[in-house]
Amino acid sequence: MKSTKSGNGNNGGLLHPSVDKVLVIEGTHAASYAVKLARVQVIAAYPITPQTSVVEKLSEIVSAHELDARFIRVESEHSAMACCIGSSISGARAFTATSSQGLALMHELLHWSAGSRLPIVMVNVNRAMAPPWSIYVDHNDSLSQRDTGWLQFYAESNQEVMDTVLQAYKIAERVSLPVMINLDAFVLSHTSEPVAIPKQEVVDHFLPPRKASFRVDPSDPRAFGALIGPEAYMEMRYKLFRAMEESRSVIRDVDSEFGETFGRNYGGLVEEYRTSDAEIVLITSATAVSTARIAVDEMRSLGFPVGLLKLRVFRPFPLDEIRSLAAHVKKIGVLDRNISFGATGMIYQEAKAVLYNSEVRPPLFGFIAGLGGRDITPETIKEIFSHLMNHEEPESETIWVGLRTEATDPTVPQFSRHDKKKEGV
Amino acid sequence: MSDYKFTSVEQMPPLAFSLESTRKLQTGSWRHVRPVYQDRTSPCEVGCPAGENIPLYFQLVREKKYEEAWHKILEDNPLPGVTGRVCYHPCEGACNRTGYDEPVAVHLIERFIAERNFSNKLLPEPAGSRKSENVAVIGSGPAGLSCAYQLTRRGYRVVIYEADHEAGGMLRYGIPDYRLPKNVLDKEIADIERIGVEIRVDSRIGGNVAWSELEKYDAVFVAIGAMKSRKLDVPGEDMKGVYTGVEFLRELNTGSAPKLGRNVMVVGGGNTAIDAARSAVRLGKKATILYRRTRAEMPAVPEEIEEAEKEGVRFEFLVAPASVVGVRGKVTGVELVRMKLAEPDESGRRRPVTVKGSNFSLRADTVISAVGEEPDLSFLPYSFLKKGVRLFVDDDYSTGVPGIFAGGDAATNPNGTVVNAIRSGKEAACSIDEFLGWRAKSNGAAPDVVKPERVNTFYFPHEKRTSVPRMSVEKSKSSFREVNRTLSEAQAVAEAERCFSCGTCLHCDVCMTFCPDVAISRNEEGDYVIDYEHCKGCGICVAECPREAMTLVPEGSREVEQEVEAA
Numbered sequence: 001m002k003s004t005k006s007g008n009g010n011n012g013g014l015l016h017p018s019v020d021k022v023l024v025i026e027g028t029h030a031a032s033y034a035v036k037l038a039r040v041q042v043i044a045a046y047p048i049t050p051q052t053s054v055v056e057k058l059s060e061i062v063s064a065h066e067l068d069a070r071f072i073r074v075e076s077e078h079s080a081m082a083c084c085i086g087s088s089i090s091g092a093r094a095f096t097a098t099s100s101q102g103l104a105l106m107h108e109l110l111h112w113s114a115g116s117r118l119p120i121v122m123v124n125v126n127r128a129m130a131p132p133w134s135i136y137v138d139h140n141d142s143l144s145q146r147d148t149g150w151l152q153f154y155a156e157s158n159q160e161v162m163d164t165v166l167q168a169y170k171i172a173e174r175v176s177l178p179v180m181i182n183l184d185a186f187v188l189s190h191t192s193e194p195v196a197i198p199k200q201e202v203v204d205h206f207l208p209p210r211k212a213s214f215r216v217d218p219s220d221p222r223a224f225g226a227l228i229g230p231e232a233y234m235e236m237r238y239k240l241f242r243a244m245e246e247s248r249s250v251i252r253d254v255d256s257e258f259g260e261t262f263g264r265n266y267g268g269l270v271e272e273y274r275t276s277d278a279e280i281v282l283i284t285s286a287t288a289v290s291t292a293r294i295a296v297d298e299m300r301s302l303g304f305p306v307g308l309l310k311l312r313v314f315r316p317f318p319l320d321e322i323r324s325l326a327a328h329v330k331k332i333g334v335l336d337r338n339i340s341f342g343a344t345g346m347i348y349q350e351a352k353a354v355l356y357n358s359e360v361r362p363p364l365f366g367f368i369a370g371l372g373g374r375d376i377t378p379e380t381i382k383e384i385f386s387h388l389m390n391h392e393e394p395e396s397e398t399i400w401v402g403l404r405t406e407a408t409d410p411t412v413p414q415f416s417r418h419d420k421k422k423e424g425v
Numbered sequence: 426m427s428d429y430k431f432t433s434v435e436q437m438p439p440l441a442f443s444l445e446s447t448r449k450l451q452t453g454s455w456r457h458v459r460p461v462y463q464d465r466t467s468p469c470e471v472g473c474p475a476g477e478n479i480p481l482y483f484q485l486v487r488e489k490k491y492e493e494a495w496h497k498i499l500e501d502n503p504l505p506g507v508t509g510r511v512c513y514h515p516c517e518g519a520c521n522r523t524g525y526d527e528p529v530a531v532h533l534i535e536r537f538i539a540e541r542n543f544s545n546k547l548l549p550e551p552a553g554s555r556k557s558e559n560v561a562v563i564g565s566g567p568a569g570l571s572c573a574y575q576l577t578r579r580g581y582r583v584v585i586y587e588a589d590h591e592a593g594g595m596l597r598y599g600i601p602d603y604r605l606p607k608n609v610l611d612k613e614i615a616d617i618e619r620i621g622v623e624i625r626v627d628s629r630i631g632g633n634v635a636w637s638e639l640e641k642y643d644a645v646f647v648a649i650g651a652m653k654s655r656k657l658d659v660p661g662e663d664m665k666g667v668y669t670g671v672e673f674l675r676e677l678n679t680g681s682a683p684k685l686g687r688n689v690m691v692v693g694g695g696n697t698a699i700d701a702a703r704s705a706v707r708l709g710k711k712a713t714i715l716y717r718r719t720r721a722e723m724p725a726v727p728e729e730i731e732e733a734e735k736e737g738v739r740f741e742f743l744v745a746p747a748s749v750v751g752v753r754g755k756v757t758g759v760e761l762v763r764m765k766l767a768e769p770d771e772s773g774r775r776r777p778v779t780v781k782g783s784n785f786s787l788r789a790d791t792v793i794s795a796v797g798e799e800p801d802l803s804f805l806p807y808s809f810l811k812k813g814v815r816l817f818v819d820d821d822y823s824t825g826v827p828g829i830f831a832g833g834d835a836a837t838n839p840n841g842t843v844v845n846a847i848r849s850g851k852e853a854a855c856s857i858d859e860f861l862g863w864r865a866k867s868n869g870a871a872p873d874v875v876k877p878e879r880v881n882t883f884y885f886p887h888e889k890r891t892s893v894p895r896m897s898v899e900k901s902k903s904s905f906r907e908v909n910r911t912l913s914e915a916q917a918v919a920e921a922e923r924c925f926s927c928g929t930c931l932h933c934d935v936c937m938t939f940c941p942d943v944a945i946s947r948n949e950e951g952d953y954v955i956d957y958e959h960c961k962g963c964g965i966c967v968a969e970c971p972r973e974a975m976t977l978v979p980e981g982s983r984e985v986e987q988e989v990e991a992a
Binding site: 115116117176213214218220221222223224225226228231232235236238239243 | 431433434437438439440441442443445446447448450943
């Protein structure tokens with residue numbers, strides 16, 4: 001499963017013949033340019049920090065007639081998603097973007113769009129939920145929506161944001177399900193990186209216009225999302241379940257087709273990094289992956305047998321990939337940038353669940369770090385690895401890393417307590 | 426879906442939707458209010474004394490149908506080239522756009538339409554059938570022309586008696602060329618004559634034409650204007666070098682400008698005073714306006730005051746002449762007394778009172794008095810009721826003498842403006858029509874005006890108002906050539922685009938787009954049709970309509986019953 005030509009690990013993709021130009025842009029703008037290249041027809045969004053510049057750029061693109069799309073201003077995220085549903089059901093390619101509370105406000109319609117099997121694509125800039133107010137990154141906003149029927153991708157770099165938006169439309173339209181692409185607030189959204197912008201004709205070839213299998217026709221009115229009785233509801237849910245199951249192979253296929261066309265791909269649902277001979281592997285997602293790559297390299301240079309699994313897709317959950325990883329490692333740590341109150345970190349929960357019926361079940365450690373924008377540094381990752389190396393079994397289900405506390409608490413390991421003297425506070 | 430039995434998952438569509446058309450679900454039965462289209466009155470139509478249908482002709486401008494736009498104006502006002510230039514445009518003061526950004530420049534568009542049709546000979550079709558009655562109009566100013574035009578369109582034969590050598594009244598003799606070129610006036614008078622109005626010039630009733638000549642007419646409209654200047658009523662007023670504003674402007678307009686000294690003092694704060702002062706500047710003189718109140722109380726149009734200021738006219742506020750001073754019967758100065766403002770008088774303006782012992786003098790070679798005009802009613806053979814110095818008329822412009830009506834500055838005109846004179850002519854024509862038994866009395870219901878808060882401004886981006894294209898001040902102050910220019914086509918269309926079109930449907934399709942039941946469609950003529958079998962009465966169309974051209978009426982109400990009957 002290890003990718004040799006990852007868009008993150010190897011920027012050779014910048015010189016690929018598919019590249020039109022290389023721009024140094026923010027993650028939000030990488031999303032905007034991808035939407036333009038995908039020839040989206042309807043954009044409806046409500047501004048919220050740090051998503052705003054995604055649609056701000058798109059409004060400029062549409063008003064300059066660089067993209068033939070309807071840009072609909074709305075009064076809330078709920079309406080934004082309603083507009084996307086309306087336009088998508090009429091056969092159009094629709095896009096929206098939001099963040100945090102905005103995504104929460106959309107919640108009802110997230111069910112609606114998935115239940116209607118509409119291939120809407122949304123960019124969500126991961127921002128911590130309030131209160132207390134925060135504009136900084138964590139993943140509770142999108143992970144709270146895990147049961148709505150949306151596919152969820154987590155991007156590691158601005159290039160991956162762009163590439164995943166292009167892949168997302170292809171996947172969404174093939175499986176008739178909506179796709180959410182998540183990027184970390186500020187760490188990606190407002191940080192500039194070189195991004196290869198592919199040629200329009202190459203994108204057009206990769207992503208032809210949408211062919212909707214059904215669409216609203218005003219001359220033949222039908223009721224959509226109609227009431228159905230107990231004799232059919234369960235079957236409809238089963239169809240949605242099947243579509244999500246089948247999306248696993250579609251994601252892998254589209255990613256490898258993307259690789260053939262554009263010269264870089266992302267390993268499908270996960271990317272393994274230095275895992276083949278690893279004994280201890282950390283699972284994490286989004287920008288923490290980049291940081292973890294550095295930590296893994298440093299620890300490898302010191303001879304520690306560590307590796308990394310990048311969880312690129314959270315829905316559908318990469319069941320096979322995690323089981324096959326577990327088959328050959330001794331311990332697994334999961335770094336969650338989220339917390340499900342009353343339970344644990346959500347990736348940890350899910351990883352544990354998929355391993356329960358597995359023959360090989362190495363000990364699994366659940367770490368919580370980086371909430372509300374607290375930095376996850378290479379030191380944070382190395383702390384986690386050293387904890388993994390020094391413990392045979394997890395002492396508690398949840399281990400909070402970098403918490404500012406003086407209390408003795410089994411969920412907070414001694415080593416990671418915030419040291420006031422060291423920081424000179 | 427109920428009569429279709431799925432036996433397996435595979436047979437089911439991915440999305441739950443009805444297998445049959447939902448048209449048979451007559452959701453209209455849920456409705457207790459129904460949306461209907463309605464033409465409502467825009468505030469500018471009410472603001473315009475002549476009652477021009479501004480939203481309608483703006484729409485024609487946007488469609489570049491300039492001739493139709495011209496005809497639309499002519500229904501209410503036969504002098505758009507004149508009013509487009511000299512009207513004080515109260516329509517703009519009423520514009521709903523005022524609170525949003527700036528009012529639409531209605532007068533500039535009106536002028537553009539008139540200019541566009543300057544060589545157009547195609548006048549609108551007469552509105553009424555040929556009638557046997559004849560009507561005489563005394564005076565060919567804006568009131569007389571308007572009345573004669575409206576009556577002729579209704580089928581009457583109308584003769585205008587004009588005492589002067591040329592038609593136009595104050596438009597010709599009172600307004601200088603730099604504001605209203607004579608060819609514009611000539612053109613519009615010629616249009617009025619072309620539809621059949623006969624204008625007999627050099628025909629002074631009570632002078633070379635006897636009052637008894639009017640007895641052969643079925644009705645008479647008196648529109649002699651107010652051509653007599655009010656006196657300053659101070660010592661020295663009859664000295665050489667003292668003119669009245671009306672006298673001065675008349676001579677200027679007939680090509681024989683009176684000799685002015687270097688320092689010209691103009692007394693008064695109205696449009697005549699401003700016209701006299703700006704004309705004096707054009708003749709190379711130093712002009713000063715002496716006004717007894719402050720700038721805020723000046724009755725002149727604010728734009729005119731600004732123009733005068735730009736051109737170098739000086740203002741002395743809160744002063745009144747105590748006497749005109751002279752040597753050997755020739756003016757050398759004015760003695761002035763300072764004024765202060767006391768409590769408001771009946772006009773609502775603060776009353777000026779003299780400040781004792783504040784007298785002072787200014788040098789002057791010429792004094793022009795422009796403290797108001799009044800009608801000269803001495804020609805009337807028998808006593809008419811009067812109100813102050815003017816003829817008294819009822820709301821329908823009747824004088825009390827059967828068959829004799831009056832309007833314009835001679836009778837009603839509250840502020841002596843051209844457009845109010847046009848209005849009185851138009852309304853008097855309706856009354857004369859009624860008097861002659863041809864027209865039913867109007868019900869006089871107050872119009873239902875669209876309020877600014879009912880405009881859905883979401884649909885209107887902020888746009889700056891166009892500015893008046895004008896000659897440079899350097900050039901304008903040394904020439905009688907017209908100062909303001911006409912908008913270009915692009916400017917006029919862009920300005921018309923700013924119009925909210927309050928209460929007038931523009932077929933923008935917003936209602937159709939937003940209807941959640943797809944119950945609104947367009948028929949072959951392009952008009953909207955509401956399918957009431959499916960309209961649930963949700964009211965979204967009415968709420969979204971950018972311009973309140975739709976409303977909701979309760980089912981079972983009189984309006985609905987009438988509509989059902991009509992259909």
